[in-house]
Amino acid sequence: xxxxxxxxxxxxxxxxxxxxxxxxxxxxxxxxxxxxxxxxxxxxxxxxxxxxxxxxxxxxxxx
Numbered sequence: 236x237x238x239x240x241x242x243x244x245x246x247x248x249x250x251x252x253x254x255x256x257x258x259x260x261x262x263x264x265x266x267x268x269x270x271x272x273x274x275x276x277x278x279x280x281x282x283x284x285x286x287x288x289x290x291x292x293x294x295x296x297x298x
Contacts, residue, residue, distance in 0.1 A: 237296040241269045243287050257286055 244254050244265075251269070255262040258279065267273035268283075275283065284291045 236274045237271065238268065239294050239296070240265070240283065243289075243294065244269075254286075258282055 240254075244251070249257075251262045251265045255265045258265070260279070264273065268275055280291050280295060284294055287294065
């Protein structure tokens, strides 16, 4: 699944570690989501959306 996570994170000047701490996951998990190697669970996707103040559909894209 494609996503805008890296761009959104960069806009806030957050490292992968910064975002990982906010999400309570590992930095490796953030990296795997950003690179499309791992699709987050629905609860994690909602936490990501909440942190950025966006709808899930604005972060995660089909295709």
